[in-house]
Structure formats: structure tokens, C-alpha cells
Amino acid sequence: MEPLPQRYFDRPTLEVARDLIGVRLVHEHPTDGVLVGRIVETEAYTQDDPAFHGWNLVDPDTGELTREGRGTDLFRAPGTAYVYLIYGMYWLLNVVTEAKGTGGAVLIRAVEPLDGQTAMQARRSAARRPPDLTNGPGKLTQAFAIDDAFHGTDLTQSPLYFAPPEEPNDWTIATSSRIGISKGVDREWRFFVEGHSFVSPATPSREK
DNA sequence: ACGAGGATGCTCT
């Protein structure tokens, strides 16, 4: 499997978020074999977006980084992993987009397992049905053994990387407001496969 | 099927 190169992520964040649907997430785990899943749900976060970590680090007039903070690493080279802790319990995986120095990232929200399901189930004891393994951003990181050890790593190389789709699909990609946010709710920056059973069951922020 | 409530720790004001 050939990893997607850095230039794939050096593009507008919304394009990358849409294009990542169908792409495989691969973790060549040191002891549990190869974990693989097809991405079925993503969200885009850009530097002029109030829901973006690091939104407050940028000078609103010049777009320049003027402060340090939690989101500083969102301005690193495209293809860098941005992994952070949410609600004190779950790790969420993002891939940094846009040119170095410009903020942007895509959140990986759900995948459909293709390989390594036994190892995933072992880490996801709460999963009663196959979709529960990976149909949410905190669930898939648990299934794929992704935590803060991967923060800042290069996602264009083993052991954790993206690989092009193996087979074509006839999916319809739908959009909606993003999930679980309170600011920037009017932006329809969530991309997902319509009707796919591994899409997260959460309700978009604007429908609340 | 669905909703309420709780867990748990880091960042920012």
C-alpha cells in the first residue's frame, strides 16, 4: 500500500475533506497486524473558522500566527497528525491541511473496517455490533490504537498513513453541519456517505 | 428507540 503524499494534503481543506471519503486509513501495528478502514465521514476545520483550535492564535487582519496555544500544530506541514483529548477521555485524529503556516485540518469521524477487526474488537469491548467498532471519532481511534503518541507524526509514512481506495464505489457523498460544536454551526463542512451503516449516529449541530 | 446523566482532564478566561 502506497501512502498518499504530502502534496495531497497541501490543498484547500474542504477539497481534502471531501476527497478523503473512500480513502483507507492504515495502521501497521507492531503486534496486532495491519489495521485498515475506509473513511466514510470527515469534517473540515479552517483557520478563519470559530470552531477551529487556534482560531484565536491568528491576527484577524493579516492571517498571521501571533500567539502560541493548543492549536499551534495545526499550522505545521500538510500531512501532520493533530491528535487531541476531548472530554478528558477520547483521542480525536485530524490530518493537517493547507501549506505550512496556514491553519487547517480534517477530522476523521468514521471508518468502515476492512482488516484487523479482531484486534479492533479487543480494544472496543463496549461494541455490541460491528458499526460500534468505528462509527465515531473517539471510537475509531480506540479501535486503531491511536493516541497522543501519534500527535505531530508524519501521516505520509508508516506506521500510520492514508492509502488510496482499493476498489471503486458508487457512494453518494452528502454534507451537513458539523457535529458537537457550538460555534460555526452554519458551515456545512461535514462530509459523509449517505446511508452507510458506519457513519456516526450523532446529530448535526444545526438540527438541535 | 430514545433521552438523561455521568465520566474525566486539559485549555482558556
Add this chain to the structure above:
DNA sequence: GAGCATCCTCGTG
């Protein structure tokens, strides 16, 4: 001290 890009369990219908 509040808020958070979430998930799980346990109620009630």
C-alpha cells in the same frame, strides 16, 4: 470555573 470536534449506561416506553 466553564466549556469541550464524545461515548457509555441505565432508565422509561
